[in-house]
Amino acid sequence: MLDMKIIRENPEAVRRGIRLKGEEDNLSALLEIDQHRRAAIEEGDALKSRRNVLSKDIAQKVKAGGDIEPLKEESRTIGERIAALDEERRTIEERLRKLSLTIPNLPHSSVPEGKGSEDNQLVRTSGTKPEFDFKPKNHIELGESLGILDFPRASKIAGSGFPLYLGAGATLERALINFMLDEHLAGGQFREVMTPFVATSEAMTGTAQLPKLADDMYYCSRDDLYLIPTAEVPITNIHRGEILSEASLPIYYCGYSPCFRREAGSYGKETRGFLRVHQFNKVEMVKFVLPETSYDELESLLIAATGILDKLGIAYRVMELCTRDLSFAAAKCYDIETWSPGEEKWLEASSCSNFVDFQARRSAIRFRREGTGKLEFVHTLNGSGLATSRLMVSLLEAYQTDEGTIRVPDVLKRYTGFGHITAKGGQ
RNA sequence: GGAGAGGUGGCAGAGUGGUCGAAUGCGGCGGCCUCGAAAGCCGUUGUACGACUUGUUCGUACCGGGGGUUCGAAUCCCUCCCUCUCCGCCA
Numbered sequence: 001m002l003d004m005k006i007i008r009e010n011p012e013a014v015r016r017g018i019r020l021k022g023e024e025d026n027l028s029a030l031l032e033i034d035q036h037r038r039a040a041i042e043e044g045d046a047l048k049s050r051r052n053v054l055s056k057d058i059a060q061k062v063k064a065g066g067d068i069e070p071l072k073e074e075s076r077t078i079g080e081r082i083a084a085l086d087e088e089r090r091t092i093e094e095r096l097r098k099l100s101l102t103i104p105n106l107p108h109s110s111v112p113e114g115k116g117s118e119d120n121q122l123v124r125t126s127g128t129k130p131e132f133d134f135k136p137k138n139h140i141e142l143g144e145s146l147g148i149l150d151f152p153r154a155s156k157i158a159g160s161g162f163p164l165y166l167g168a169g170a171t172l173e174r175a176l177i178n179f180m181l182d183e184h185l186a187g188g189q190f191r192e193v194m195t196p197f198v199a200t201s202e203a204m205t206g207t208a209q210l211p212k213l214a215d216d217m218y219y220c221s222r223d224d225l226y227l228i229p230t231a232e233v234p235i236t237n238i239h240r241g242e243i244l245s246e247a248s249l250p251i252y253y254c255g256y257s258p259c260f261r262r263e264a265g266s267y268g269k270e271t272r273g274f275l276r277v278h279q280f281n282k283v284e285m286v287k288f289v290l291p292e293t294s295y296d297e298l299e300s301l302l303i304a305a306t307g308i309l310d311k312l313g314i315a316y317r318v319m320e321l322c323t324r325d326l327s328f329a330a331a332k333c334y335d336i337e338t339w340s341p342g343e344e345k346w347l348e349a350s351s352c353s354n355f356v357d358f359q360a361r362r363s364a365i366r367f368r369r370e371g372t373g374k375l376e377f378v379h380t381l382n383g384s385g386l387a388t389s390r391l392m393v394s395l396l397e398a399y400q401t402d403e404g405t406i407r408v409p410d411v412l413k414r415y416t417g418f419g420h421i422t423a424k425g426g427q
Numbered sequence: 428g429g430a431g432a433g434g435u436g437g438c439a440g441a442g443u444g445g446u447c448g449a450a451u452g453c454g455g456c457g458g459c460c461u462c463g464a465a466a467g468c469c470g471u472u473g474u475a476c477g478a479c480u481u482g483u484u485c486g487u488a489c490c491g492g493g494g495g496u497u498c499g500a501a502u503c504c505c506u507c508c509c510u511c512u513c514c515g516c517c518a
Contacts, residue, residue, distance in 0.1 A: 072498040
């Protein structure tokens with residue numbers, strides 16, 4: 001959500017941002033409704049003021065004695081008009097609220113302009129792509145031949161697009177999650193959280209999954225709850241509606257969660273195996289920070305995420321998203337893509353975004369500035385650190401041997417308890 | 428799921444129809460005292476929206492959310508949500 005005052009005073013700048021992101025431009029309608037709203041408020045407030053005066057007069061005359069009927073009559077008449085105006089105002093504000101939720105965050109000035117993912121800019125590439133003296137298998141061939149991934153049986157349980165890890169595969173997945181959490185917690189800055197994996201529509205609106213992504217989420221109508229598509233939602237909502245002290249900032253959280261995505265409309269080859277699934281595991285980092293620090297915080301968030309890949313020895317590249325590829329709520333975003341030898345493609349395994357005050361406005365997360373004592377919105381950021389499904393693809397494929405087995409990266413051995421995955425299991 | 432008790436300012440906690448944005452205490456802020464601090468004393472202390480004469484300004488709203496009764500609601504009624512206690516069920 002943007003500041004209505006800024007939209008009013010600077011509609012052209014806002015309109016340009018909307019266009020750069022390729023979002024629907026509802027600005028004219030928004031401004032018009034805003035105008036109506038203020039007119040209704042002005043008239044209503046004046047009448048309420050009069051009614052309050054009348055009520056006080058009545059109270060006095062009740063004590064002192066006197067004819068209160070004329071006063072009551074005027075108040076009644078005003079009351080009817082007030083009720084009508086209040087009703088009008090409610091309707092207007094509901095429309096205004098709905099409309100304002102469709103206005104995206106504006107891209108930061110440093111974000112490259114572009115028309116799509118082809119205009120994203122390479123920031124850096126790190127690690128070396130593994131070389132094989134045999135034809136590398138993809139993760140599906142590896143996983144199924146080793147008996148550690150079973151997509152056919154998974155679909156028996158939940159339909160297509162859900163993961164079933166078995167034996168050493170399940171252990172490896174768990175090892176990866178624990179390794180990532182421990183790495184992030186090691187610096188002592190992040191606080192680990194374990195949140196609900198479902199969230200209300202208020203929470204979803206606060207982080208801006210709603211209204212835009214409603215069709216991409218699983219929804220439990222009976223209880224009016226959504227399955228979380230990312231831990232960003234519950235973690236950011238921890239402080240919804242709160243006023244934080246400046247001294248408490250920055251606040252860093254990190255936590256594991258499964259993520260559920262309907263991925264409506266995606267079918268075909270790019271959905272094979274783990275490339276696009278309805279459920280995956282992720283370790284998420286969320287930051288609440290002072291506004292003036294948020295772009296520095298974005299850089300350090302990126303370092304925290306890529307540090308995992310450095311230790312795992314997986315080749316990756318960092319892309320800065322262009323304006324058109326930015327998500328609805330983001331002002332700036334880096335994607336981290338890991339190399340898949342089997343697909344011979346880069347796979348998006350993490351996004352690190354600065355939302356500036358956009359989510360904080362929707363969620364009413366503020367802090368009191370020392371010195372001035374004024375309330376300001378915090379800036380929020382989040383980054384995957386990282387999502388395991390695509391990471392698992394890169395890991396299995398990069399660490400395969402010519403015998404079709406998997407070597408476990410050194411840093412994970414103390415988590416798995418084995419160093420090699422063969423058809424007989426972990427050894 | 429059933430029964431009961433609650434939800435008031437940053438926190439605790441009064442307030443059962445009118446002058447209540449709300450006593451009191453704690454906390455916070457400022458001052459006095461002090462070499463300094465503590466204690467003590469004095470003062471002060473919310474948010475949102477709207478207006479313009481942009482002000483230590485004016486108006487409106489806010490006592491869990493929504494609705495109702497009334498000239499007037501923190502206070503009465505309805506409803507929803509949440510918390511607590513007991514019972515039931517249960518990993």
